[in-house]
Amino acid sequence: MNPPKQRRASLLLKPLLALPALLLSGCTMAGIRLFHPAGLVAGAEMHYTLILVITMLIIIVPTLLMTIIFPLRYHHSRNAKYTPDWHFSLTIELLAWGIPFAIVAFLCYLTIQGVYAVNPWAPGILANAPGARQPPINVEVIATDWQWVFVYPDQGIATIDDLVVPSGRVVHLQMTATSNMNGFYIPQVAPMVDAMPAMESRDAFELDQPATYTGFSTDFSGAGFSWMQFSTRVVPQAEFDSWVASVQANPNQLTYAAFQKIAQPTVNAGAKPAYFSAPDKNLFGEVMTAAMQGVVYPVPDSFTKRVSDNSAQGAQAPASPQ
Amino acid sequence: MQVAVDGPWSPLLGRLSLAAIPYDNPILVSTFAVVALLGIVIIGAALYFGKLGYIWREWLTTVDHKKIGVMYIILGLVMLFRGFMDGAMMRTQQLLADGPNSPGYLGAQHGYLPPYHFDQIYTAHGTLMLFFAATPLVAGLGNLIVPLQIGARDMAFPYLNATSLWLTVSGAALCMISLFVGEFSNATWVGLMPFSEMPTNPGVGVDYWMWAFQLSSIGTTFNAINMIATIVKMRAPGMRWFRMPVYCWSSLTTNIIGLSIFPVVTVALTMLGIDRYFGTHFFTAGYGGNFMLYVNLFWIWGHPEVYFLMLPAFGLFSEIVPTFSNKALFGYPTMVAASFSIGGIGWVVWAHHFFTMGMGPELNGYFSAATMLVGIPTGVKAFNWLFTMYRGRITYATPMLWALIGLVLLLIGGLTGMMLSASVFDYTVHNSLFVVAHFHCMVLVIGAALFAGVTYWWPKVFGFKLDERNGQMYFWTFVLASLLVFVPLFYLGFAGVTRRLDYIYNPALKPLLWVSEGGIGMYFVSLFYFGKMLYVSLRDQIPAQADAWGTGRTLEWLTHTPVPFYNFAVTPQINARDELAWRKAKGVEGVQPTHYVPIHLPSNTAVPVIIGALATVFGFAMTWRIWWLSIASLLAIIIVVIIRSFDKNEGYVLSAEDIAKMENQVALASIIAEQPKRPALAQVEAH
Amino acid sequence: MATSNPTGAALALWNPGADEHDPISARTYGFWLYLIGDALLFCSLFASYAVLDNPVNAAGGPLTAQVINTPHGLWQTFIILASVLAYSLGTVSLKNGNAAGVQLGILAALLLGGAFLYISGTDLWALAAQGNGPTRSAFLSVFFTLLLTHGLHMLFGILWMLVMLVQVGVLGFTKDVVGRLLNLRLFWQFQATMWVCVYFYVYLLGGAR
């Protein structure tokens, strides 16, 4: 399935799905992020969703109409035709099983196709993407309690809560976590994938237009979970290169010891970013190994019992040792 | 081998100390005041009217399936109320804590609940609604109606039945105790791993959750065994398999599911328990532990559990729609086939709850496709209900209204569920409010079915109908409230709002949150009408007919209203599917038996309620690590069971004269009437 | 009883006395259902075992092949089968109400069960004493849990047998006692069946890998 056709389909179908949303809350339409996918992966997700929904509406809408019409039509006051003993019809039963079966078969076919298209480990849809000819940008993602650490092994830099990637390049993400499971998600951009301690998961996306998105955790991981956001900035290649150079010049180095301080439970309200040069080459592996050896970063009692005070502290406290 | 716990521990009281009582939290203190006041009023009233002995003799120690059913339903409704209050608090918190400039009250930075408290509230909401509201309501209606519909005297194992009830109650009691002593779990109702493990969650909250869950699931397993054995072994003569009402079929499938899934979650919880108590490493991240294993085991239970609750709802619709369409159920055999298909498919789709965890596309593809298959039998059921209404004579009594709205909700929930089953869509909304809205649609189907069922069978049990006028007001306000609460959640989900947020980052979402909060307000209005409905019906008590709705078709409407505690004075002979409709067609629905034979009934026993109380103590002691008390209460349970097994009591016999008297004056046999003491039989040895 | 409807045909509408169901068969059926639930409990343990029997989950500790004693396992298999045989022969004496025969069968089954538990217990104890206790790794956690779950079932069965020894003497063969004896036979037999699965899966397959 080639991408341009897909986008056309999405453009055509989008208003259909958006209509009720518009009616209900026109003012917040802009906030309904999933109706504005960016990039091929999210585009494919939207595309498949729309086809699936429309296929299902083929059966849902008539059934809904019947649900409304039958009780009205056959209300006792209307004296419509009444057949008290009619309780079986082979034709209707065959249709009742057959039509859903046909529709479900089609949906199954479509959804399996879709699964391969957006498989986060190796999205089929990115195989022929414009950026596929260039080497991918590799980013290692470590979810701590409750911040995101992004390590760029090829560039030798690291950031907190700030994912910067060049446009027109495929981005490969490798994820793990320190002590709790988190869900990595950038709506409109990348599929949701869990970041899990002692395990490694992956995600991938490519965006061709510079833009800024918000990402966050989707899997509850404790008291600071609601604040666990990060910004995703897609910038032109040249800007990315100069940004990398500026971070490389940063004197803060992300050794494993420095990381252990960062990984202490911290609420980074407002997702204030921090930048590091020369991260430990094997930081990702060391975090995974530590998790496998049973290292956890326990949340101090003060955070759990009186987190209201602490989230305030967290907002003022430096997000990272600088 | 006890894992060292943070903080003080003493041999006598374990981790329990005065600091465990949250007297500094105004919300909990006021809740405690209300609960304590209610408790005092209820006990005081019972004392004042001299009913304490009656409650003990006729209710707490009963083994009558109808009384047990009623108590299940009372438990379910009380817990439904508490779960609803939790839900209201959550929505209010999200409304208040919206955006960085949102104000904070009662010591919270945003909103009025600190994250830790908020997390406990939604955990409690999920746990209570599923295990202590929906499950008891489903089990209660099943207990009440299935033996009546198959013409049985009681369940196959009345004593086990009471034990199931009291184990469920003990789980609910632990949840209630956790409000005022210590804390509840903050690790969500599914128990997130490794978050629930000792290193990251050292408090007693997870233990409370674990034991409440464990005790109630043991109760539910027993109940499932009992129901299956009842349906297989206790059917009245002539009640062949394909003469059983569809509700019994759906009870059978549901309990087959229940029996097969609950052991799995028992294992998962036990593993978590020994992790927490003995320091093993099943679900930790380190030492080779695999927390995905918990997720896997949990959802092996968790997904069929959805159908465990859903199938009885379908069964209820299948009873109510024909009655109020005054027409036989359309497509009975395919209805049965669809129930079994749903049960079977429900067992092989669990991994769609963790599409985002990193299984390969072949697995995600398989689980997506398998999940979609559920749409086929569910669609068949919907069509069969529609064609039952087609060319019927429909009346809009309250149960029918609930059934109709349930059908509409099922379509919406089904559509969104089919969307979610496609993992390509799930990647965008997993763990979002869209999911929350979807499964609330589904539980509202269950809720609608349960309200329908309670309204429908109320007159059979108590002898008078619930007030129609207030019932309909309750219905409309409830439906409006549900729409207001949950439609915005779909949109919030599309906006990318995650579930379980105690703070929402985007102030632009305020209008939607307000709509949702308006729905909560509307729920309070509907609650008022619910109370008014109860009050008016209890005040007027207009006697109902045996066939209370006039168009009943199944066996339970054949016996007296209110139903005597012995169900049928003489066991009916079954001649057809929809026996009562058949008798009406033959003009013999009023023919009563001409003579009676004595009925053998089991005696009441205090053992189940004692087991329940000891189980509560056991759970509490384990939670607080009071080892001596845990061992003592566990031993006490075993000793009580052994003592009971030496009991020679063989029940009692209701003489034919007694039956004749009660048949002429039905109120004497009603389940709320106090029965005179009847001498027990002793068991004799065989030779 | 039959009654006639307006058309005069005889219709059976009521069936006096038909509510006397067969209590023993309902009871063994209910217990059978419980055993199926119990089998699913073991089944989830086996599934967990299959997942955790993996070098990743051994965390550097031993795997199945290093912690089992296959010949011991074989002896345990024979012992538990013999125990079931003893109990079953006891129930053959039940056919003609021979209380002494029943008690003898139970007693033999009980002693053999005790021997089984003794072997199991000493093996596990020795393993834990080597430092390979259940807290060593996730694999050992599931290994111990699987074997101890089976052991706890056996222990419960032995307790039940003790109670039945007394009940046969004190109460005689009442309906309840006979029902319990039949259920206990199912329960004890079920432990042997589960042990065959454990022996096959853990001792033979696990040992071969």
Next chain:
Amino acid sequence: MSSHYNPLQHPEVQQGTTGRYIAAFLASAALMGGAYYASTQKLPLMEFAATAAALSLAALVSQLALFFGLNISQAQIWKGVALFLAIPLFIITIGMTVWAFSSLYSRTMPMDGMLMSGQPTLLQ
């Protein structure tokens, strides 16, 4: 009435016979002994697994048929049906769990790659 009811005449009491039980014991013990014998024979893994599985399965069937006395008579049919319905669940629980985790392990736990080279001591 239950007072006239002789529990010893119940078919489930009367069904047991000494011969059948002894046969059950001998069959099960021989089959399990055979499986043990196969384990001492240095067979290739798959071949041994198949042999041991077949013998153990036969031992289970012999217990079901001879010890439990499961058959399709009126007294036992519903037990048979219950077991028949449960067997697929046993297979699904174990089989699909193993399938899911085999995929998950190969994707999320790359043992021989980065980790082993980084920390060779961990898993030794």
